[in-house]
Amino acid sequence: MSNSDAYLRGILSVVARQAIPPDQLASQVGVGKTKLKQIEAYNLCDGSLTQGEVAKQLGIDSGNFSKTIARWSDDGLIVRTEVSGQMRPVHLYPISAAVIKKFEKGDPA
Numbered sequence: 001m002s003n004s005d006a007y008l009r010g011i012l013s014v015v016a017r018q019a020i021p022p023d024q025l026a027s028q029v030g031v032g033k034t035k036l037k038q039i040e041a042y043n044l045c046d047g048s049l050t051q052g053e054v055a056k057q058l059g060i061d062s063g064n065f066s067k068t069i070a071r072w073s074d075d076g077l078i079v080r081t082e083v084s085g086q087m088r089p090v091h092l093y094p095i096s097a098a099v100i101k102k103f104e105k106g107d108p109a
Helices: 003-019 022-029 032-044 051-058 062-074 097-105
Strands: 078-083 086-091
Touching: 022 032, 022 097, 032 051, 032 062, 032 097, 051 062, 051 086, 062 078, 062 086
Parallel strands: none
Antiparallel strands: 078 086
16 A cells, blocks of 8 residues: 555545444444444455455355445445456445444444
């Protein structure tokens, strides 16, 4: 990652945290019975993996994950980038372990 890329990611993260606080982000990302798996997938969407690679790494059905990525994109929760002709999802910022623990306990975000 170049310095410019790192600076842009940092700016995006700071602005996104103000617009969408971590608890709200987690509740928008993780829905239904598989919310923890969805949050795990979201955190892997850092631009280093393709959508298919994320699904494969977590054992998620690629068709369902494609719909999840589309929802996240429509909701403004990810940005899709293209690297060497392959689309790679990039999250606004990773969801922290503390927020994930709330979800594991069943606490509302």
